[in-house]
Amino acid sequence: MLVLRLLIALSLCFCAAVAHAECRLGDVDALPDRASVYLPMPPAVEPMPLVILLHGSTGTGAEILRDSHLADTADRHGFVVIAPDGGIAAAHGFVWNIPGVPTVTGALPPKGARDDVAYLTGLANRLVATGCVDGTRIYVTGLSGGGRMASWLGCVAARRFAAIAPVVGLRAGRPLASDRTQADPATCRPEVPMPLLAFAGDADSTNPINGGGASYWQYAQSVALQRWAMLNGCSQPYARNLSATIYEQGYARCPDGAAVAARVTRGGQHSWSVVDNEAMWTFLSRHRR
Template identity: 75%
Template sequence: MPLFRFLAVLAACFVAGPALAECRVGAFETMPERALIHLPAARSSAPMPLVMLLHGSTGTGAEMLRDSHLAETADRHGFVVVSPDGGIAAKRGYVWNIPGVLTVSGTLPPKDARDDVAYLTDLVDRLVATGCVDAKRAYLTGLSGGGRMASWLGCVAPGRFAGIAPVVGLRAGRPLGSDPMQADPATCRPSASVPLLAFSGDADTTNPIAGGGAPYWQYSQITALQRWAALNGCSNPYARNVGTTVYEQGYSRCRGGATVAARVMRGGPHNWSVVDNEAMWAFLSRHTR
């Protein structure tokens, strides 16, 4: 980890004083490079919840942490945020390695690209090992390409995360080869239920909620929701207005309380402005693994 990042984390830990005695400060020195870690201002001696925040395609973890304002939410509620960089360099930033799925460059991830599933799950394990993070309360969110990566981790590593909240990038596996407007059920078969709350905007022309767009997108948000509802054993579809500009589509009565829903901002664009951070945290914090 670059020295200035480590020192920032070190200072944050010492501010807490004796209350953070169980958080082993020196362990952060061995964290992987290109992963920013924010420790909240409000902390206790017990291991804290973790929100992993994944940037959009060609972005960086530093930009995502800045633009999402999740650090401020973490300070209010006492959770850790980690915002890493993707494993494939692209333009001015990075993209995530989702096997078999085209990146924004229109090509499949290189065969020698970092295994981002292994990297990100190992990063959770490393943070848990410091004593600062509760393994049962690790959550996942991400924007656009980061939302697709968060969805993929829900498919292939559900045991590591107690809930996911993809932003303008909800998926439920790869597009079906014979009909890309459908999700391929063979590519998303999680071994456990995955509580899910997605956020999107109905004016998003990059990842349109009605489907279409780039080859990695194609099927609609409601198709992804329906697939997750089936995976979670949900039986009660619903729709409701959350406010004057936001409506929610979802499914309740799911196995293990793992509800599935998407909040859509009317006129909402392709960026983090469609997210209510407080609502996201309220949802995630209700779940433990």
């Protein structure tokens, strides 16, 4: 059904966008099999923004597309969502390949595992090549292991993505080998500032915001925020209540508007329930690359 909807939408885009690049359906056919694509209906005449949505460890793209309800947000605001599967099979789904860091299985990514950075940047480029995606407005979000992968893309492929929004999985590079409560600065050196808005819950026992959890990911959310603020050149830390149940911590006065922030739900668990999709899209849509 998603594939059929995609073909219909791209056909409409082809007919309407006379002044823009053609939507070449042959390129869509070449997309990897394990990627769920959602286009808003009706599609916009001009090339649309793209949100790459990454599932959690042992999940699938189809599951996170369903559970996140980002398709509804896409319909309201006119952006494309693609939810691919990770490159390493695990349990009933897949995990993402972050080199040098064990997956949720406890094992390092196997030799020969798919390069997920190359895969995801290539996927974005293929969609841009259809003529229906705006290459300056490509964003990444993801849950848990997908949040870690979104963070990794911010570290190593910043020129491709305009902003990131990790969910219960914000990182700023691999953990330091000598002290896993700290981020290794050598492993996250983006070529350009990366705006980010993270989401988390303070009752998350899988990836606690104060650090801990899996033995190979021990540093706190505040450590990641501080590192990203340094990378983006932000100079003003702040904390504020947004409501009785949500507060925000972050850094302002960042060059080129590359702000760094995390919204935390009091009592929030390790799930997409801590995300305000509208707030996420409002933040992402402010940025272009």
